[in-house]
Structures are given as structure tokens and as C-alpha cells.
Amino acid sequence: MTLEIPEVVINRLPVYARALAALALDGETVVSSQTLGERLDVTPAQIRKDLSYFGRFGKQGRGYNVLGLLAKLREILGLDRKWRVCLVGLGRLGQAIAEYGGFEPQGFQIVAIFDSDPASVGKLVNAVHVHDSAELDSFLRQNPVDIGIVAVPAHAAQQVVDRLVNAGIRAILNYAPMTPHVARDVAVRNIDPVLAMQSMTFYIKKAEPSGK
Amino acid sequence: MTLEIPEVVINRLPVYARALAALALDGETVVSSQTLGERLDVTPAQIRKDLSYFGRFGKQGRGYNVLGLLAKLREILGLDRKWRVCLVGLGRLGQAIAEYGGFEPQGFQIVAIFDSDPASVGKLVNAVHVHDSAELDSFLRQNPVDIGIVAVPAHAAQQVVDRLVNAGIRAILNYAPMTPHVARDVAVRNIDPVLAMQSMTFYIKKAEPSGK
DNA sequence: GTCGCTCCGTTACGGATTTCACAAAGGTGA
DNA sequence: TCACCTTTGTGAAATCCGTAACGGAGCGAC
Structure with missing residues (x-):
């Protein structure tokens, strides 16, 4: 149907x-x-075709109403509500994520942080309580969370992902440098700046001797 | 030919x-x-096909020599040498990037940091000197840099990208929440966790009422 | 040496995605 | 009202990409 x-x-x-x-x-x-x-460096046809999957939002001869289309897209994407997020891992990277101010204004609220280091547990980071990783499962059972952010070392990441998924989380933002294995109905997005760098070097290695 | x-x-x-x-x-x-x-959650056929673009690295009946293939891939990607990187923008995000330990061991060496805040200029961050953004062009003219990392606010990002490209940089890792406009021969990779989040919500919005 | 099993490299196929191109619709101005 | 210009939505065509399938090479056992 759809x-x-x-x-x-x-x-x-x-x-x-x-x-x-x-x-x-x-x-x-x-x-x-x-x-x-x-x-956006995208062809007009692609934009029109993409939008046509969801309806007819434009006016011929005019274009799209900016606010109107924005509202539609936000509705389609589910951005018209708040999302509850938990962060697992409070190393360097985890701390940066916890203190990153870009999620909150977009409706992604970090409601809990988990870490296995006893020195961190109990602290408040950016006004969010840090729990012991051991409590992850019981916490999630009591406090529904929509999205999990994984910021633990690669060797621990799959286990964390499994625990999140088992607790019912179906969207994971993975910062660990590995490919998580999940069921098909779980959404995963990987953030790995090193991989991004490593694919760019292919294109610049040819002509650029850079330093002698 | 190729x-x-x-x-x-x-x-x-x-x-x-x-x-x-x-x-x-x-x-x-x-x-x-x-x-x-x-x-890796990839079909075997895809791996073989991908590799076949570059040569024949496997042995029938055996598979691939792990270290041998790794060395080949590193050579193909240009990872068999060091890359000189500069970071523009030393806000929260820029600081986290400057202190991120994941680039160096992979051969990406941050050799200079630029920021427009006079309070930051002259400091050392992670043993790297912080220059005034105004010096960006002259610095790059004297010190070749291969890759630029952009970590400035969205409204300033295009200008920074332009200056980097004009200085001869042909690979940009962009953390600013916008789509940079560059010539076709410049490689760009965007890192935007918010976009990643926002595409996942589409898939979980349907069935998950989460909190009442 | 031969059998049997594994697994690569490659070609052919099919599906997915993008681009093209055009009919139809909205707007403007005379 | 009509002519003209703009821009959408969309089927059809073209392109890009992934998967299947298979011939043949490597290896071990006997």
C-alpha cells in the first residue's frame, strides 16, 4: 500500500x-x-521526486511555501515532537557529546548518561545524571528512551548495542569505530570522522605531493 | 582507461x-x-566486486591474506603516508576535535588551528598552535596542508570553505550544519549527528509512542 | 594423482535510483 | 479574457549499483 x-x-x-x-x-x-x-547541490528534479513520495506540496508557477513545506517535512520525519535519548559512554568523546548543544534545540533530549567508570557515576553532566552502566537495562525498563547514542570503545560497542536493542530501543547513533550488528527493524547511523577522512584521501592522493 | x-x-x-x-x-x-x-553486514559478492576494481588480491579456495589486503587497501586509499590537517574553529566542537585522539594514530596530523577569538589565538591546544583566522591564507601559502576541518558556525562556514579551497586544499571535513558549495574536484564529507538523528526518527515514529 | 570442497574474479542480470522531459496549473499584466 | 512565463508532479528512459551464478584455481585427504 504505502x-x-x-x-x-x-x-x-x-x-x-x-x-x-x-x-x-x-x-x-x-x-x-x-x-x-x-x-544544496541537488537537482531540482530530485527534490520534486523526493517530495512526491509524500504528497503534493508545491504550487505550479510559484514553488513551495517555505514554512508550509518545513512543517510538512517535520511531520513526515517525526520531528514535531521531543525525543528521549540516552548516551552510553562518558570518555572524551562521550563528554563532548553530552555537552554538545546541538541536539536539545532540535528536540533530542539526553535524559540519561551511562558509564562504567565509578569515578563518573553519580555526577551530573550538563544537568544530566550519570548512571552505572550496570543499571542500563533496569533504567530503560522504567524510563522509556527512544534513541541510544553509543560512545564506548569499539570492543565494548556491540554489547552495548545489544543491550539497548534488547531494552526496546530501535534507533542507535553509533560513534564507535565498528559496524554494529542489529536486527533489520533497528535504525543505525554511524558517525566516524576517520572513515570520512580515509575515503577523501583516495581522491587527493593522486595529484598532491603536499610536502616534499 | 582507469x-x-x-x-x-x-x-x-x-x-x-x-x-x-x-x-x-x-x-x-x-x-x-x-x-x-x-x-560488516555486506554481501560477499559486494566485497569481491569492490576489490576487483583494483586488482586480484585473493586466493581461490583460501580467501584473502589479512595483512596483505590491508596493506593494499591502505595503498589504494593513500593511507600509507601522513596527512597534514588544519582545523578551523575552536568553539566547543572545535576543541573536542582538537583533543580527539582518533586522527593522529591513523596518520592525520593536525598541524594548525585557526580561530577568530583573540582569547584563543596564541594558545596551544593539544600541542598545536592556535592562529588568528586572518592568518589562514598566509599560513597555508607557506605550510602545505592537505585536509581542512571546518568547525565554525554555519553562517561562517561557506566563507571558510572558500578560503581553504582557494588556498589549494582539496579535501574538507565539514562539521558545520550546512551544505558547502565547492568545485567538483574538491572532496567534502559532512559530519552532522543531528541529520543522522533526524533520518532515524522517520523509522521509529510509526510504532513507538514512547512516553504517553 | 584424483576427488571433493572452498572461495575468488567476473560477467550478466535485475532492481533501484536518478534524470529527463512534458502536460498541466498558477500567476501576471495588458 | 488571453497570452506568456514559471514551476510543479510524474511517467518513461537512462544510469548506476548490487546480486546471483559460474568457471576455475587452490588446498587437503586418501
């Missing part, structure tokens, strides 16, 4: 939404797929 | 390399596409 929507399309929608929010701040009220596409 | 290699393939190679390095640490000397594929 014709399957390609994941690549879903991944682009937040990019569109972000651009629309920026346009709205600039005071733009209407935007065409052409203009939006130039801003 | 038959164009799809970017998706290039993006997977570092993942393979990472897995091979892990296998090597486990003492494995040989691995089949089957085994590697299970570890």
Missing part, C-alpha cells in the same frame, strides 16, 4: 528541512525546487 | 580496512569474503 520509500530519500529530507529553516530565517516565504537545489 | 570507480565503493574501502585491522589484531591471517561480509 509504496516503499527508499532510504536515500529519507536521508535527504532532513537536509531539505535544514535548508528550509535557514531560508525562513532569511525571511524567504517561497522557494522553487530550482533555488533549493542550487543551495 | 574505468571510473564509483564513490560508494571508495567509501566502503575504509570500512574493509578497519575490519581487516581488527582481524589482524585478533591474530587472523586469512579471511574470506564470506566471513568479512558477515562481520
